[in-house]
Amino acid sequence: MRSIVSPVISLDRVTKSFQGRRALDEVSATIHPGQFVAVIGRSGAGKTTLLRSLARATTTDAGAIHFGDVDLAAVQGPALRAHRARVGMIYQQFNLVRRLRVVDNVLVGRLPHLHGVRRWAALARWFAPTERALALRCLQHVGLVDKVWQRADTLSGGEQQRVAIAKILAQDPRVILADEPVASLDVLNGRAVMDTLRRIATSANLTVVATLHHVDYARRYADRIFGLREGRLVFNGPAAELSDAVLPEIFGEFPMPLEPAAEPTLTEAPAA
């Protein structure tokens, strides 16, 4: 595995507004290499905005985000693509190319690493045998070698999310950003996906930042938990310190009407 450790991610008073409403309000935090961070909060608390800012899929209004010594506000063009290549994204809706085969979806992760003739050949979906072998290895890691020739849209949700993980394995990132990775999956698939993420993070010393709206998942898998409420970071501590007593600070007072995220007594996280 890689000897280069993931960079320290630091956020300094990061602020982002949408039509006057603050999605992120002076968020400051540090994420250390190899940490598994869960971001929790109600819908609209700014979890996804935080993740998209880290991926530099959106720009921030004020404050600074640093990956190591790279200032995200300054990256553009090739530097931005290099940043994206170092950051693996996992989405709630998987975002695989549905009409492409599983193997081609995994090979998408290799696109930023191709040079010269191979880069041009990839436009016609031609990949060198070494790249294909790498893709197979990644699929083996998530247990989907036998689905390699199937079209992505023929797989179940859990399988698609595992293909998405194989894709970012092929991408070889230092940091994984996962936006509600299990919200579309049932309990078993959700656990399988979280276990895989946890395993990768530990074995390759990757940093993982995952938004989760189930507190149980956050407690079980994360080292550190960020609690967002109306754009403000109201909790930042080790998973063990997230007691039931502090949950109202993040989610508001109970009982909240019809808010599945606001049920801390839930022992088994249901499928969303």
Added chain:
Amino acid sequence: MSVATGALSGLLAGPTPQAPPHHTPIRRNLAVILGMAVILALAGRIIELRPLELARDVSNIGIFLKGYLHPSFANVREYAWQCVVTVCIALWGTVLAAMISVPLGLLGARNLAPHPLVYLAARRVMDVLRAVNEFVFALMFVTAVGLGPFAGMLALGLHTGGVLGKLLSETIEAIDPGQMEGVAAVGAPRLHVIAFGVVPQVMPNFLSYILLRFESDIRSASVIGMVGGGGIGFYLWDTIRAFNDREASTVILLIVAMVMCVDVVSSRIRRASI
């Protein structure tokens, strides 16, 4: 009123709730209907819409058509060959159109254009190509490459290129952005984002549009010979203008047969490819 015995039965006690006030826009609907009627009436006057005259003199058409009842097969080999030429014009015209439409369609899609000005420019170019009839393009190309099928093919390709480009750009604008983001997020170069995130999504529709336009290009190619663009259109024009009814009848029959054959084959391929 039927009596509910199931889940609904528990809801029937008590007064019916008052719905919030709601106005059916009767006046607006009447105004729209009236406006349409006025526009249609005016348009009818302008095009001299006189259905009574049609009913009275419809028999004249019969006299005109009489000459067409006995098609002459003296020159049928030459006409058949010109039908082959016509199909070839449409074939190459559609290929040229597809080649023109790819760059225009990519640049003219709001979600792919590198700059709003590029988007606007591509859209305007496509508008012009679509607005100018293939006949006008044919007249233009005849001055450059002379009378013949080459001019016709260029004219068809240019006009259809605008149509296909517009269809392609609108297909691209309707793609699922998540699938494209999934490719862009790995840091893939721009062309690769298009090749993996866009092309697989638009390909089935684009192929089907190309075939659809090929069918319509066959119809255009069969008349483009009227202005010197080659193909069967020249004989159509020539025989009709010379009141050579029996020859014109043969030409029209051949055109109908050709269009029908191509439509059948093309629509079969279209359905099989989806």
